[in-house]
Amino acid sequence: MTKPRQHHHRFIIGTILLLLSLDSAPSISAHFFPNITSIPEDLLKNTTANPWGFFQQLAGCHAGKKYDGLAKLKHYFQYFGYIPNSLSNFTDVFDDNLESALQTYQQNFNLNITGQLDDQTVNHILRPRCGNPDIINGSTSMNSGKTNNTSSSHHIHTVSHYSFFTGRPRWRKQALTYWFLPENQLTDEVKTVFSRAFDRWSTVIPLTFTQTDSIYEADIRISFFAGDHGDGEPFDGVLGTLAHAFSPPNGRLHLDGDENWFVTGDVRTSAVTSAVDLESVAVHEIGHLLGLGHSSVEESIMYPSISSRTKKVELASDDVEGIQTLYGSNPNFNGTSAPPVQERETGSGSGGAHCVHSRWGLTGLIMASCLAFLLL
Ligand SMILES: [Zn+2]
Numbered sequence: 001m002t003k004p005r006q007h008h009h010r011f012i013i014g015t016i017l018l019l020l021s022l023d024s025a026p027s028i029s030a031h032f033f034p035n036i037t038s039i040p041e042d043l044l045k046n047t048t049a050n051p052w053g054f055f056q057q058l059a060g061c062h063a064g065k066k067y068d069g070l071a072k073l074k075h076y077f078q079y080f081g082y083i084p085n086s087l088s089n090f091t092d093v094f095d096d097n098l099e100s101a102l103q104t105y106q107q108n109f110n111l112n113i114t115g116q117l118d119d120q121t122v123n124h125i126l127r128p129r130c131g132n133p134d135i136i137n138g139s140t141s142m143n144s145g146k147t148n149n150t151s152s153s154h155h156i157h158t159v160s161h162y163s164f165f166t167g168r169p170r171w172r173k174q175a176l177t178y179w180f181l182p183e184n185q186l187t188d189e190v191k192t193v194f195s196r197a198f199d200r201w202s203t204v205i206p207l208t209f210t211q212t213d214s215i216y217e218a219d220i221r222i223s224f225f226a227g228d229h230g231d232g233e234p235f236d237g238v239l240g241t242l243a244h245a246f247s248p249p250n251g252r253l254h255l256d257g258d259e260n261w262f263v264t265g266d267v268r269t270s271a272v273t274s275a276v277d278l279e280s281v282a283v284h285e286i287g288h289l290l291g292l293g294h295s296s297v298e299e300s301i302m303y304p305s306i307s308s309r310t311k312k313v314e315l316a317s318d319d320v321e322g323i324q325t326l327y328g329s330n331p332n333f334n335g336t337s338a339p340p341v342q343e344r345e346t347g348s349g350s351g352g353a354h355c356v357h358s359r360w361g362l363t364g365l366i367m368a369s370c371l372a373f374l375l376l
């Protein structure tokens with residue numbers, strides 16, 4: 001290989017690495033509150049805002065009729081996989097596509113399957129949630145993709161509800177590293193939250209998670225961003241989508257820097273209605289990073305939505321069964337539910353959260369292919 005050619009390759013590889021690290025561009029210093037109750041209300045971000053609050057007005061709309069704003073709701077359902085991406089130019093008419101999306105959504109969230117915008121369904125739609133879709137690339141997951149045998153009174157309902165990404169991608173090595181975007185200037189306290197979140201998964205499967213300061217060595221990259229941050233899935237301010245993560249082996253976990261993230265203490269007693277528990281969201285997104293999709297089991301970590309001022313950090317048996325299907329059991333794990341995780345005093349150790357975007361997964365795959373080709 002000649003020298004100029006080597007330089008050429010280095011330039012191209014450097015460009016690819018630069019593109020892969022694009023998420024360092026629009027970074028922000030996120031809002032963290034060690035004790036959110038002590039923060040004056042006017043220092044918090046739009047505490048009453050909800051990007052989906054408008055949908056409240058759509059309760060009671062009927063099929064076949066036209067209502068201002070229904071097109072927006074169709075975009076919501078398309079974003080989360082309930083209306084095919086092939087459809088566009090949505091109108092404000094309550095059409096068959098919307099009715100079908102509602103029925104599938106209601107099935108996935110264990111609501112009464114009415115196909116209507118009843119109060120129970122609308123209230124569910126308003127809940128803050130993970131930005132990852134419930135149905136990926138049109139293939140079903142959650143309840144709507146399972147065989148339903150609950151109608152049989154002769155059998156105990158044993159259908160599992162966990163799901164995977166298309167093709168069941170998973171990590172092919174056991175020692176994973178994670179990295180925090182330096183521009184976010186996270187405190188040790190915040191890093192410890194992620195460390196604890198990683199521990200909850202490593203307790204039940206034979207994987208380890210170690211923090212690294214090198215983005216080039218990192219398997220998992222954790223960043224807080226506000227609004228549009230370059231991956232086609234912009235965040236939406238307070239509440240709405242909270243975070244998203246990519247499937248293995250992409251390793252990206254993005255969290256909405258505009259949330260009022262609650263770091264320590266009892267989030268349930270927070271006076272701030274929009275306080276979101278960071279560890280709860282981190283544990284969920286790590287599930288995506290490791291290969292889990294969403295689950296219909298409301299107690300599970302992989303359930304798509306979480307109300308503000310709520311803490312849910314313990315893996316449910318559904319989560320454990322799902323992740324052990326991918327990686328097997330940690331030899332030291334001998335229970336059906338995760339044992340308590342010990343809190344750590346420093347930010348180092350195992351841990352890391354991530355949300356998966358199939359679009360970025362594909363981009364990463366293409367880039368990795370280019371890199372492999374160039375190195376040959
Ligand atoms: Zn999710």
Ligand SMILES: [Zn+2]
Pocket residue numbers: 229231233244254
């Ligand atoms: Zn993102």
